[in-house]
Amino acid sequence: MEEERGFSAKSVFLSFLLGGIVGAGLALLLAPQAGSETRAKIKETAEDVKEKAEAYIKEAREKITSTFDKAKETLDEKKSALTKAFEAGKEAYEKEVSREKEQEG
Numbered sequence: 227m228e229e230e231r232g233f234s235a236k237s238v239f240l241s242f243l244l245g246g247i248v249g250a251g252l253a254l255l256l257a258p259q260a261g262s263e264t265r266a267k268i269k270e271t272a273e274d275v276k277e278k279a280e281a282y283i284k285e286a287r288e289k290i291t292s293t294f295d296k297a298k299e300t301l302d303e304k305k306s307a308l309t310k311a312f313e314a315g316k317e318a319y320e321k322e323v324s325r326e327k328e329q330e331g
Contacts, residue, residue, distance in 0.1 A: 236286070243282075247275050 250271050255264065 240282075243275075243278070247271070 251268065255268075257264070
């Protein structure tokens with residue numbers, strides 16, 4: 227049902243991840259602690275988010291590349307099959323024309 231609304235699993239995951247980041251940032255900023263502790267936690271959280279984002283991007287890139295390669299392979303197969311079918315049709319047409327000429331002559 228979510229896909230009918232235009233939401234994919236990836237967009238839901240990314241929204242959840244970004245919401246978690248914002249929530250964690252606000253919690254760190256509003257927590258009663260020293261400024262240096264808050265800055266350290268923010269830096270640590272930012273590094274964690276960066277690592278997770280890089281991993282997500284790498285995974286997405288690999289999936290896109292894999293999908294592209296599969297699509298290219300399928301296209302090549304279909305192109306080859308279509309070319310063979312066209313050549314077979316052309317050959318059959320030429321045989322039929324030749325046979326008709328022989329019958330007339």
